[in-house]
Amino acid sequence: MNLTEISIATRKFLFWLVIVFICYLILKVFVGVGVQYWKATHPIPIPPPDVKYGKIPYPVFTHVSTSSSGMKFTLETVEGGPPETTTAGKVYLMPKKLPSLLAADRAKSFATKLGFTNDPQLITPTNYLFTDPGDNLRTLSLDINTMNFLLKYDYQNNSDIFVKGGITSKDDAFNEVKTFIQLNNLFDDSILKGKITYELLSYNTKTKTFFPASSLSDANVLRINFFRNDLDGMRTLPPQFNKSYNHVLFNAGTTPNTRILEMSYSFWPISFDDFGTYPLKSGSAAWKDLTDGYALIVDMGNNSPENIVIRKIYLAYYDSDQPQSYLQPIFVFEGDNGFVAYEPAIISDWLE
Numbered sequence: 001m002n003l004t005e006i007s008i009a010t011r012k013f014l015f016w017l018v019i020v021f022i023c024y025l026i027l028k029v030f031v032g033v034g035v036q037y038w039k040a041t042h043p044i045p046i047p048p049p050d051v052k053y054g055k056i057p058y059p060v061f062t063h064v065s066t067s068s069s070g071m072k073f074t075l076e077t078v079e080g081g082p083p084e085t086t087t088a089g090k091v092y093l094m095p096k097k098l099p100s101l102l103a104a105d106r107a108k109s110f111a112t113k114l115g116f117t118n119d120p121q122l123i124t125p126t127n128y129l130f131t132d133p134g135d136n137l138r139t140l141s142l143d144i145n146t147m148n149f150l151l152k153y154d155y156q157n158n159s160d161i162f163v164k165g166g167i168t169s170k171d172d173a174f175n176e177v178k179t180f181i182q183l184n185n186l187f188d189d190s191i192l193k194g195k196i197t198y199e200l201l202s203y204n205t206k207t208k209t210f211f212p213a214s215s216l217s218d219a220n221v222l223r224i225n226f227f228r229n230d231l232d233g234m235r236t237l238p239p240q241f242n243k244s245y246n247h248v249l250f251n252a253g254t255t256p257n258t259r260i261l262e263m264s265y266s267f268w269p270i271s272f273d274d275f276g277t278y279p280l281k282s283g284s285a286a287w288k289d290l291t292d293g294y295a296l297i298v299d300m301g302n303n304s305p306e307n308i309v310i311r312k313i314y315l316a317y318y319d320s321d322q323p324q325s326y327l328q329p330i331f332v333f334e335g336d337n338g339f340v341a342y343e344p345a346i347i348s349d350w351l352e
Contacts, residue, residue: 049088052276055352056091056326059318061296061342063239068341069293071305075313082283083313089345090232092327093274097146099126107144113184114151115257116140138257146323149186151263155251159205161261162220166252170198173222173250180260188267191226191246199223201249221261224248228319235316237332241298241340245321268320270327278328279347283313286331289343295331301338309336315345 075081100106107128111120115138116130123129126145132138137154155161167173174196181187200219201210213219225244228236238244249262281289289295290310312334317327329345344351 047277049277049279051278051350053091053093053326055350056278056328056346057324058351059328059330059344060320060322060324061239061298061318062321063298064296064342065300066297067293068290068295068297071293071308073291073335074307074309075287076309076311077313082287085280085283085286085315087280087282088277089280089315089329090275091278091329091346092231093271094268094324094327095271096323096325097269099145103144106147107142110147110149111140111142114140132257135257146267148266149263150265151260153258153261155203155258155261156208158258159203159208161251161253161255161258162203162205163252163254164202164220165217167200167216167219167222167250168252169216170222174198174224177224177248177250177260186263187226187246187265190229191265191267194229195227197225197227197242197244199225199243220252222250224250231317231327234314234329235332236319236327237316237330237342238319239298239321241332266321268323278350280315280329280345281331281347283331286313286333286343286345289331290333290341295333295341295343297339297341299338299340301335301340303335303337303339308339310339311335318342 077083103126108120111117111128111130115132115134118131118133120128120130120142123141126143128142128144130140130142132140135153137158139152139154141150141152143149153161178192181192199222200213200216201221201223202213202219203210203221210221210223223243224247225242226246226248227238227244230236245264245266247262247264248260251259251261253259253261286295310333312332314332315329316332318330319327331343331345333339333341333343335341
């Protein structure tokens with residue numbers, strides 16, 4: 001075979017190679033479309049909910065102002081209607097902490113490292129109240145079984161501690177609080193690693209209440225909220241929606257005991273490996289519950305009951321500030337001007 005014949009044979013080979021490659025690409029596209037069509041028309045059946053724990057208690061919403069009864073709602077969501085939601089959701093076991101014979105000693109040791117060296121007042125057999133021997137305006141309320149606590153300075157009886165504009169940086173304030181928490185081993189790590197939000201506050205000495213401040217220079221207190229992390233791609237929301245029951249009121253005070261005005265901590269463990277699945281309401285059913293008056297108003301915001309516009313409807317987990325046996329999903333309704341409502345997401349047949 002001479003060079004001319006080799007050249008002709010090579011060109012033919014390359015020609016047919018290109019043809020085969022093009023045919024392969026076309027076939028691949030058709031096969032892919034066919035597979036997608038098959039999957040779309042023959043979806044994998046969703047396993048039925050296992051309702052592992054049988055009927056579970058209704059979630060206890062502790063900061064509800066009223067129900068949605070008698071209110072008028074308009075739905076203006078991105079979807080143009082109630083969202084399509086999953087038919088089943090996970091419910092996680094929340095194990096209770098058992099009493100311990102060493103609980104009282106552990107509680108006194110915990111209080112001592114925070115400066116409370118006196119014997120406590122027993123409010124209940126499991127709830128101790130400590131008073132700082134150096135300043136009786138500073139107290140520590142402690143549940144000796146759970147080690148949940150409220151550290152508080154009675155600022156209403158000493159408003160001289162407030163300094164307007166004393167907080168120069170949110171980050172610096174948070175770092176000081178975080179260092180205090182870690183040095184004394186006060187919070188579970190998962191709480192420190194969750195979502196953090198801030199609120200600038202100013203104290204009114206006449207009404208003895210806080211109100212929102214517009215800037216650091218107008219504020220004398222920073223509220224730091226510690227939220228749980230998202231779970232299964234859904235938010236984990238406390239009773240007050242945008243205020244966590246795990247929080248700190250930080251003050252730019254000149255003495256150590258007046259810098260943390262309030263530290264509230266409650267930790268309810270979640271067994272992430274122990275869960276069941278339960279049937280959930282549809283988005284349309286949740287919307288009907290809201291308009292029929294069965295949802296619970298968490299925050300009316302600046303709204304009239306006769307005209308509330310709902311912008312978002314979604315599933316979340318409800319993280320109560322009270323002990324509960326299960327972490328369960330709820331529907332959340334967000335509207336204009338700060339409106340928020342909650343509604344149990346599990347079909348009522350499985351709630352008691």
